[in-house]
Amino acid sequence: MYRTKDSSSYLKTIKKILEVLEQLQGSQINLEAKYTLADELELVDKSYRYLKLFLPETNEKVDSILQNIRDETKQLEHLVLLPSHRDFYDKQILLDGKKLTVIDWDTFAMADPTLDFGNFTAHLKLRALQFPDLAPIFNKAEKLLEEKISGRERKHTKT
Secondary structure, three states, X not given: OOOXXXXXXXXXXXXXXXXXXXXXXXXXXXXOOEEOHHHHHHHHHHHXXXXXXXXXXXXXXXXXXXXXXXXXXXXXXXXXXXXXXOOOOHHHEEEEOOEEEEOOOOOOEEEOOOHHHHHHHHHHHHHHHHOHHHHHHHHHHHHHHHHHHHHHHHHOEOO
C-alpha cells in the first residue's frame, strides 16, 4: 500500500481506511472480548520489566517513563469502549483496485476507540523512517490520522 510516490492516490486510500475505521467503530457490534487501559498498561509493565532486566543501566529512566505513562493515561480511564481491530496498520490492509479488505481479526475486541488510529499512526512514522524518499507522503497521512484522533477523543469520552 505504501509503495507509491503518488501522494494524491495514497491520501485517498488513507481517507478510505479512515472511513472503514469509522464504520467499524460506529457499528452496533458489542463484543464479549474487552481490552481496557488496564490491559494495555499490564502489557507495557511487562515490556519494561524485560527492558530493565536486559539493560539495568536504564532502570531510572525506564521508571520515570513508566510513571509518565501512568500519569498521562489517568485522563483516558473514562473512554467508551468501541469495536477495535487492535492490530491495525498498513500490512493488515489488502487493496485490490478500489476494494479494501482488512485482515487478521484475532485481537478484535471492545477497546479504546483511538487504539487503531494510534497504531496506524505509529506505523506511518516507522514507514517514513524506512522509506525516507516517501516521508512527505507518510507525514501528510499522519496529519490526517491525528486530526481524526483529536475529533474522536472529544466525541467518545464518558461524561
